[in-house]
Amino acid sequence: MIWQSPISPGTSLYEATVPERPPYPTMPGSRKADVAIIGGGYTGLQAAYNLARAGTDVTLIDACRFGDGASGRNGGQFGTGQRAWADEAEEALGHERAQLLFGMAENAKRYVLDFAETHGIDIEFVPGQLSVSHKKSLEKDYRNHVDAMAERFGYPHLTFMDREETVSRLGSSHYHFGIRDTGTGHIHPMKLLVGLAKQAALAGAKLFEQTKALKIEKQGGAIVIETTHGTITADRALIACNAYIGNLEPVTASHVMPIRSFIGATTALSDHPEVLPGGESVDDSRFVVRYFRKSKDGRLLFGGREAYTADNPRDISSHIRRQISEIYPALANIEITHAWGGSVGITMPRQPFYREVIPGVTTIGGYSGHGVMLSNYCGKLFADLTLGNKTELDLLGDLKIPAFPGGMRFRSVLLFLALSWYALRDRF
Numbered sequence: 001m002i003w004q005s006p007i008s009p010g011t012s013l014y015e016a017t018v019p020e021r022p023p024y025p026t027m028p029g030s031r032k033a034d035v036a037i038i039g040g041g042y043t044g045l046q047a048a049y050n051l052a053r054a055g056t057d058v059t060l061i062d063a064c065r066f067g068d069g070a071s072g073r074n075g076g077q078f079g080t081g082q083r084a085w086a087d088e089a090e091e092a093l094g095h096e097r098a099q100l101l102f103g104m105a106e107n108a109k110r111y112v113l114d115f116a117e118t119h120g121i122d123i124e125f126v127p128g129q130l131s132v133s134h135k136k137s138l139e140k141d142y143r144n145h146v147d148a149m150a151e152r153f154g155y156p157h158l159t160f161m162d163r164e165e166t167v168s169r170l171g172s173s174h175y176h177f178g179i180r181d182t183g184t185g186h187i188h189p190m191k192l193l194v195g196l197a198k199q200a201a202l203a204g205a206k207l208f209e210q211t212k213a214l215k216i217e218k219q220g221g222a223i224v225i226e227t228t229h230g231t232i233t234a235d236r237a238l239i240a241c242n243a244y245i246g247n248l249e250p251v252t253a254s255h256v257m258p259i260r261s262f263i264g265a266t267t268a269l270s271d272h273p274e275v276l277p278g279g280e281s282v283d284d285s286r287f288v289v290r291y292f293r294k295s296k297d298g299r300l301l302f303g304g305r306e307a308y309t310a311d312n313p314r315d316i317s318s319h320i321r322r323q324i325s326e327i328y329p330a331l332a333n334i335e336i337t338h339a340w341g342g343s344v345g346i347t348m349p350r351q352p353f354y355r356e357v358i359p360g361v362t363t364i365g366g367y368s369g370h371g372v373m374l375s376n377y378c379g380k381l382f383a384d385l386t387l388g389n390k391t392e393l394d395l396l397g398d399l400k401i402p403a404f405p406g407g408m409r410f411r412s413v414l415l416f417l418a419l420s421w422y423a424l425r426d427r428f
């Protein structure tokens with residue numbers, strides 16, 4: 001029977017195509033650990049894997065099943081760099097820090113690919129990414145970005161695509177121009193997640209599903225986590241709940257907000273060889289980004305619709321099909337076999353949030369749509385830091401990430417209004 005995530009809507013194509021998704025037990029009762037981790041997505045599981053293989057006694061719990069959050073349900077696109085373009089970050093942070101943050105994301109990319117290769121995890125990596133513009137007015141920015149990346153950030157894999165090249169690589173005349181990135185690509189998110197959990201368990205991490213953290217606090221010298229299945233007492237803890245934090249910990253909740261994003265998978269496009277003949281993934285210039293790619297078996301995976309409240313849209317498929325048909329009119333009646341969604345954790349400046357929220361308790365999240373590679377790497381860096389090594393996490397710690405305004409009561413309302421306004425501007 002196919003599992004349905006209780007915290008994210010719809011059954012994903014990944015869930016339906018992953019060869020196995022072994023269950024893990026619930027926590028059998030109270031226990032002690034050197035390090036406790038809350039959240040079994042990429043961040044938490046990478047931390048658990050890296051700590052356990054260094055001999056640390058680590059316990060990880062997830063309220064649902066591993067991957068029920070964003071890590072098992074995302075678009076699978078690596079992207080390049082942080083969410084904000086490195087040359088934009090340069091203006092706010094100066095060249096040196098922008099370069100370091102960009103370098104960190106490149107390390108993240110390499111880390112995930114090496115991790116999968118080392119452990120023989122078939123993540124279905126396909127190279128190539130096209131970033132395309134729906135507005136003519138952005139041409140200068142796109143051209144400058146390509147030059148800046150090569151000249152100032154030492155990244156030689158970008159080329160500007162004129163309209164003709166954009167049309168032929170997409171198989172669509174919807175966009176004006178774009179950038180081709182041959183230094184990145186896309187993956188099957190759930191295969192990575194399942195392989196990662198397996199490696200963490202093999203390394204000796206104690207992994208428990210369907211065990212929810214209800215409260216976390218410092219008592220004397222120890223961190224005490226009250227859960228639905230007993231208490232964990234630990235020396236240190238990592239909160240890796242990202243957009244699914246709820247009201248477990250207020251500092252994380254005020255800095256990392258959930259935006260719900262939805263994806264649809266079509267039947268295989270065997271009659272449409274013109275669609276993405278090179279197999280690249282695509283993201284566009286809209287505020288509500290449309291992101292799409294073909295799966296290994298030739299379906300179109302299309303993400304775009306967003307929601308800023310907790311309600312699920314009534315019909316994800318129809319909405320996604322409408323967006324597909326704007327770009328590919330020939331697919332206006334294509335069948336959507338799977339439609340699903342999940343919560344992306346964003347921060348105000350769209351940079352990751354890393355902070356010690358209680359002495360000994362660290363939170364990491366808010367990758368703002370670039371978490372496939374960054375969350376894996378940040379989990380690994382948390383382990384390195386806990387083992388006493390200096391890491392690039394300091395770079396994130398230095399970033400100024402303000403809380404979303406509005407306090408507990410009005411934060412979601414204000415975010416809804418602000419995001420709806422920006423989303424509206426996509427239409428003009």
Ligand SMILES: Cc1cc2nc3c(=O)[nH]c(=O)nc-3n(C[C@H](O)[C@H](O)[C@H](O)COP(=O)(O)OP(=O)(O)OC[C@H]3O[C@@H](n4cnc5c(N)ncnc54)[C@H](O)[C@@H]3O)c2cc1C
Nearest residue numbers: 039041042043063069070071074075077213342370371372
């Ligand atoms: C639809 C969608 C498309 C996306 N597309 C892309 C993309 O193409 N490229 C990209 O780079 N990024 C993308 N992202 C973002 C990316 O998936 C995330 O940044 C990344 O997976 C975050 O991993 P994580 O481990 O930090 O959080 P998650 O994977 O969200 O894991 C958090 C976990 O915490 C658990 N949890 C929460 N509260 C508790 C509690 N109280 N007790 C115990 N457990 C708890 C949840 O059950 C969940 O499993 C997308 C996200 C979504 C939703």
